[in-house]
Amino acid sequence: MRLDLPDDDILYGALLARDPAWDGRAYVGVTSTGILCRLTCPARKPKRENCVFFGTIGAGIEAGFRPCKRCHPLQPAAQADPAVQALIKALEADPSRRWREGDLVALGHDPSTVRRAFKRHFGMTFLDMARQTRLHAGLTTLAQDGRVIDAQLDAGFSSGAAFRAAFARHLGLPPGAFRSDALLKADWFQTPLGPMIAVSDATHLHLLEFTDRKALPTELKRLHKACKGSLGFGRLAPTDRIEAQLDEYFHGRSAQFDVPLALHGTPFTCAVWDMLQTLPAGSIHSYSDIARRMDRPESTRAVARANGANQIAIVIPCHRVMGADGSLTGYGGGLWRKQKLIDLERQYAPTESIPA
Template sequence: MLEPPDADRLYAALLARDPAFDGRAWVGVATTGIFCRLTCPARKPRPENCRWFADPRAAQQAGFRPCRRCDPLAGAADGTPDAAAGGQGLARRLMAMIRADPSRRWSEADLAGLGLDPSTVRRAFRRQFGQSFLQMARGERLRESLRTLSGDRDLIEAQLDAGFDSASGFRAAFARLFGHPPHLMRGPADLAADWIDTPLGGMIAIADDAALHLLEFTDRKALPEGLRRLSALCGGRIGLGRRAVTDQLETQLDAFFAGRQPRFSVPLRLHGTGFQRRVWQQLQTIPAGQTRSYAGLAAEIGQPSATRAVARANATNRLALVVPCHRVIGADGSLTGYAGGLWRKRRLIEAERAYAG
């Protein structure tokens, strides 16, 4: 599903100088023989004169020269394939290194030791993943700690395996994610929390034997608060591990991102007011590849004057993707706020066009 966007979408991004496309695509101008970043401040060409490229090397091989204003080869001075790919290859290579040793505690000095500029790496990761390399590395270490804690290992051993230098550092990172320290998540529990990898980043899934209660991207700022509220609703009985529902969800997420399954059938438990649940249930009726405005959604639930309340309910959704709040956009077609990050919302809407087709 997550294929490069079409020419119309790229041209719109060029006109808007959309920073989300910087490093994802380049434009060659047939009338000048120059290629640019999509964020270039130069005068915009007509659409029929644009040629689109996935990396600077392809543009050069097609006979285009780099623009002197936007410097599309910035960061490519070493001429490596990674740099020539605008940071995408660099990000993939470093992610492979993170996953090969998930407990490693990375620093900017480590990047410099590899002959890399930390600021270049930071920009490449933010373009590709919406967060920095060091944030991705910390998330991988925390995921490793989840795996360890779900067994019967001692907390100190789990801490060392996850690459944290001190118990306080480990507890602080864990508390930031879950809202309470790790020892409160051991032992019998009604709900089980686990990590699921997706092409858009790691997600935390919390389920019991009957339904999915929460699905959030791990870098969402409101995740700790959502976990605290869920913990309060179930008396604090959230543990680490998996349920059959989690396995079912992971299978459906894989099929969704592979373009095989536009809808989710995993059973859900919607924690909210009666109004919020009506909004969330209506969101689930929006087909993949389509969008709604907040006003349109309010009209669909029979309360056309409740646009703001619908927007608030949309923002408090705790079941990302399966309750597709990313399919709600502004009345003018603009991408409005999305707790998982506008870059994810943009990529999801672009990818779901394949389902509409």
Template sequence: MLTTRPTDDTLYQALLDRDAAYEGFAYVCVTSTRVFCRFTCPARKPRRDNCRFESTIADCVEAGYRPCKRCTPMLRYGESEPAVRLLLEALEAEPDRRWSEQDLTDRGHDPSTIRRLFKKRFGMSFLELARRRRLSDAVATLGAGASVIEAQLDAGFDSGSGFRSAITQLLGEAPQKLKARSSFLKACWIETPIGPMLSVVCDHALHLLEFADRPALPAELRRLQERSGSAVIFGRTVVTDQVEAELDRYFGGVSSAFSVRIGGHGTPFEREVWDALRMITPGTTRSYSEIARQMARPSATRAVARANGANQIAILIPCHRVIGADGSLTGYGGGLWRKQWLLRHEARFAAPASLDQSG
């Protein structure tokens, strides 16, 4: 990677200095007010312990923060495109409105063009952005102890069934059940050189880490919620920060070591296989039959393969290091091209050791 994200302390100092050099590079989310700001915001600066920093506006919105009305981060970010600016102004004027493609057409916009512009700038379409705003506000209302009907009205839903359907689709839980929850699993996108990954964490451990385009991802999310009994909302915890930092070091060629705690999912046999996967040295590979023999279960090759496929923690539990007995790459949920990329990347970690031994 060509650049390294500054530390949060560096970003906080830039916030205090109103350093314009950080405009668009990162945003500050203020936990006490639930708003996010540009670094040059004229408002009084929050305390350090009330700040968290996100790299994109999409991350801020997905984590449930609203744009600051003083520094208008979304409007500034979209000012080079008149259509984007007009729609963001309209969204700020009516944050509770349920926008549709017909609304865009009525305003003289081509929906496909608007979708492309917003995805390029914010990582999501305008309609998705508006929906996330409404639903994040609704979750905050529920969390503050309001009734489901109050949250429904705050989110701009006339229909109770429509509101319940939207909340359930986003969070995997009906609003009435969500209101009774004291904690959630937090989902967040993490950018990598080989594509975005979705991480799902709690306050103490990582529960899922998969590439965004993995076909099995929706099923894995449903299975995770069923096993954990928890709803999933967009947000971050300190575990997210740790996963992101360790992935940065991994992809930057600095370290292949991961110390983040992993949630205890899977059957005892699956966990035994996953432990064996983590013992494979970076830069080397094993076959399913070799892992089975290592586990003193030489006849369990197929069961090892199934457990390998059930792994929902990509890279950290390195199922990409398992190949066929004939040396072929075999299947990989993230795509064979990623498997090949990861193995070549990890060969760099093994190179120094090889040089030392040859000397």
């Protein structure tokens, strides 16, 4: 888990020193290249602001990073297990291959044994690793306004139907559902905490999520229905604007966001989201505190549900809300990201923080 790792400054120092003590214990994702490396990687060291650290290889791959071809982060764990080593080599040799359990059996492997071994070493199964590799290639092509057939080929699927099925599982919609003349357009960009997807119309931001959020498929289906299918790929002004403002935010220059938001929720849910936007960066609050501020002290659980339903991450700062006991509680983008955001916002903390 990310929370098991020390401060990022320590990990960045280990990266610069190529400290072998951290080999296999932490990994770095380089947001400027999309590459996942060991801390002992011999490649030129990235800038501090372009680094995000992970406790497992699987977490880095799920966040959208590709294994480095110089330091081969998959190999150290693979060397201890002949079956894992053989399958990693097969995946590196043909990253576009669509693997099934039958393929593992044909190679003389027991699928359940392989599943346990990969979960133990990488935090994800081999089939999940292979699927993430294919999907990442396909998403990259679509985000660059590529044709569906190009995305299909880049992702290594044997047919359009196979690609649409995999894409539907990942985003909740088949590629064919996205229109070139759409009112809402989706694009994605890298951040120090992993890639994010943004959906906007000409004037308002409708969605901003980390691409590995489990609720993303449901949220996109809801948007697709709300806009009567007028959803496509591409860039509109609010997406450019929020990417620029997030860059300012992550680099410690500003925690102010002024992109107009289109809120999709009940009146109460939208009222909670409006309240969250009044919380100063660097301050921490409880669900009961938010309920009291809304003059609805009996609605703590409803506030928690609205908080969890937020689909505009960071801008609507649900990460500033904790459990009554000070615990991180749930966060759709992952608890490690919530802790990272809280740590980052200490530099923005007001002189007198409002008590939780």
